[in-house]
Amino acid sequence: MCDQTFMAATFGPCDSCSKPSPLMNIYIKNEATNYCSLCVEMMACQGLQKGETLESLKRESETLKKKLEEERNKLNDVELHQVAEKVEVLSALSIKTRRVLKGHGNKVLCMDWCKDKRRMVSSSQDGKVIVWDAFTLNKEHGVPLPCTWVLACAYAPLRSLCLIMNGYLGLDNKCSVIPLSLDKNENLAAKKKSVAMHTNYVSGCSFTNSDMQLLTSSGDGTCALWDVESGQLLQSFHGHTADVLSLDLAPSETGNTFVSGGCDMKANVWDMRSGQNIQSFESHESDINCVKYYPSGDAFASASDDATCRFYDLRADREVAVYQKDSIIFGASTCDFSLSGRLLFAGYNDYTINVWDVLKGTRATILFGHENRVSRVRVSPDGTALGSASWDSTLRVSWSFSTGSNYIFRFIKLLFWVNSRLVLEFTVAF
């Protein structure tokens, strides 16, 4: 459990800005008032330095921005692909679609893998959430939901809790949690529990390391941390100036940070305990659709509508690689790393998945097959397979066969054949 800065017990209009949002009960001059978390932060900044004007602050912010750029550029002594020149070029990848999962009636908007490495959950515009078994291709559960814009779904790490996000439809800006069970006859939709509530659509969600907390990102420009059991707001993160479209948690067990990307073209790294924005990266030229941490946790990649994917290093505090090609003009909507971090899978709106060599900055291969936009790509937790969801209402699972064992396989088959032929010859002779 992180340190809780406050627990919000009420949701309603804030006393100072009149916007409906989760409220903090605070005391100002011994009077109990209800402020939203943004107003509390603003209040904390007030009266810091007297005698400042808007112009002087603007000038100060400009000089600080320039100073930040200079500091970052000082340490930019070499490019990532130059360092990686000595690394062996990747051999031809044999990743192909091996399974196609059909069953949704409309665009599949989101998918995720379960930690048991076999099950997948996917949500679609037809209002259904389906849990698949990737080995048998069976559908294990199907949950119909009242809202058609289920924008995201995720599996809880420990128990088999499935998280469903209800996207934008009037006032349904909520995030719900559904406990899964093996009993197929149970009405799962009835056990739905609302956990998070935002003032605009919820775009992304993730369980934290424990099953107890939930991190959500929303179109209202904030991210929020919720307690699953009580549904209370634990921490909120302000800093984006437009819709936040995606978030990702740092992979380490003790990690307390997460990265979020939004329509303001910025990717921000946050500290979950303090709610502080630690680092900010602004080099994309359009909305950032997806952010994903590198497996070691020291870097992250982002996929954007400007048809590029960019790679940022957290310790060097700058962008270290751009993955783009003149022939790619459609925006990238999703990205994910392979287990070792050598490959970056990015799904684009031109129906393809480009596989980039992260170190060298070149494209390793393209995966074709989807007949509409790729909405989500996810590598399975043990790194064996790639799942991709698309607006063509199918999911595809791809993996690669090793070419080395291919030859051994064929050789053994040949031996058996030779053996059987020899046996035949000898029996005929005698």
Added chain:
Amino acid sequence: MTTVFFEYTSTFNLGEWSLNSPLKYSSKRLFYEDIFSPKTITNNMTSNSNLSNMRRLVEQLKLEASVERIKVSQAAAELQQYCLQNAGKDALLVGVPTGSNPFREPRSCAIV
């Protein structure tokens, strides 16, 4: 409830109001409430809150400027090392045995 049909490809402003629907995902049919609803982020603010906003921004920039950084060459070398160390375990790089299903439970053979 009136319904409005029109084509659009990106966000646009109607003066101080803007669409707050997820344009990336929505269909072309919108309802009246969808078009005429207030922006949640950049409201018409008083000059006082503009000042507070700027102060927040300045504080934030100061915080970001004070972050400890390392050289790109060192960071890149460590990323590369992580990649190469784990490349053997990466089934999407190396591949699974031909013809097998990676989702089958691994059966272990015991040597008796």
